[in-house]
Amino acid sequence: MEGGNPMLKNRQKAGGTRRGFVILGGIVGAMLLLNYTATAPSDESTRPASTRYEQRTPSRDGIGKIYMGREISHVMGHLAAGWLERPEREREEMPNRLIEMLKLKEGDVVADIGVGTGYIARRISPKIGKTGIVYGVEIQQEMLNILAEKMAEEGITNIKGILGTITDPKLPPNSVDLAIMVDVYHEFSHPYEMMQNICRGLKIGGRVAFVEYRLEDDNVPIKRLHKMSELQVIKEATPHPLSWVETLDGLPWQHVIIFEKVATQ
Numbered sequence: 369m370e371g372g373n374p375m376l377k378n379r380q381k382a383g384g385t386r387r388g389f390v391i392l393g394g395i396v397g398a399m400l401l402l403n404y405t406a407t408a409p410s411d412e413s414t415r416p417a418s419t420r421y422e423q424r425t426p427s428r429d430g431i432g433k434i435y436m437g438r439e440i441s442h443v444m445g446h447l448a449a450g451w452l453e454r455p456e457r458e459r460e461e462m463p464n465r466l467i468e469m470l471k472l473k474e475g476d477v478v479a480d481i482g483v484g485t486g487y488i489a490r491r492i493s494p495k496i497g498k499t500g501i502v503y504g505v506e507i508q509q510e511m512l513n514i515l516a517e518k519m520a521e522e523g524i525t526n527i528k529g530i531l532g533t534i535t536d537p538k539l540p541p542n543s544v545d546l547a548i549m550v551d552v553y554h555e556f557s558h559p560y561e562m563m564q565n566i567c568r569g570l571k572i573g574g575r576v577a578f579v580e581y582r583l584e585d586d587n588v589p590i591k592r593l594h595k596m597s598e599l600q601v602i603k604e605a606t607p608h609p610l611s612w613v614e615t616l617d618g619l620p621w622q623h624v625i626i627f628e629k630v631a632t633q
């Protein structure tokens with residue numbers, strides 16, 4: 369953690385070697401994905417939970433736990449909550465453009481998983497109106513306390529904080545139209561279990577949006593483990609009853625990778 373900028377990296381470190389690794393990683397990722405989509409969903413759902421994750425020596429920003437070739441990052445602690453509300457975020461992430469891209473409508477039920485201070489949920493709130501609801505899910509009660517304070521200040525009543533666990537967002541089953549994770553998924557200590565339970569909360573046809581800093585783009589000045597490639601997201605989402613719908617690229621630093629819940633027999 370680096371005080372006010374927990375996920376920013378030093379731009380000087382990005383160079384040609386790094387770009388080469390990213391391209392090579394992309395090619396290897398594509399090969400893995402092609403192989404993976406043919407075989408992996410059943411492999412992943414039937415493999416014993418004890419072999420799902422590997423443990424290695426942690427890197428500086430990671431917890432040393434490896435899932436599908438990716439080291440999981442540290443959770444951003446509540447003491448860095450101010451970083452989520454930084455004014456530059458409007459320019460760096462364009463949250464209002466993101467919310468327009470999601471095509472929400474009055475009455476929608478949204479789950480903002482890893483809601484933090486509600487920076488995104490509070491902007492979703494007017495789109496879904498009085499008949500809609502945003503479930504703001506967190507594992508840190510301190511974040512939910514900040515969310516409640518900000519809701520009171522802004523007169524927002526259609527966000528409901530939920531204290532989840534590291535494996536379960538505790539959503540009502542088959543209730544959610546859109547589950548969104550902005551800069552969150554790469555922090556899940558139990559990504560497989562979280563996605564299983566998120567899928568349980570989704571309606572059939574409900575969507576999941578992964579909003580992650582683009583690993584493919586060296587100009588995005590965010591630490592390696594806080595970025596994800598599109599291929600890696602697809603690889604980790606598709607063992608679940610999720611079908612890829614589209615990847616939206618209209619934001620400065622992030623991509624928005626959208627899936628839909630499909631019926632299983």
Ligand SMILES: C[S@@+](CC[C@H](N)C(=O)[O-])C[C@H]1O[C@@H](n2cnc3c(N)ncnc32)[C@H](O)[C@@H]1O
Pocket residue numbers: 443444452481482483484485486487488505506507508511532533534535536537549550551552555556557562
């Ligand atoms: C980088 S912050 C992003 C907050 C918010 N989405 C935003 O964009 O402002 C990531 C948040 O995800 C939360 N988180 C991590 N793992 C979680 C889990 N399994 N369930 C719910 N929240 C989680 C952390 O506590 C942290 O507040």
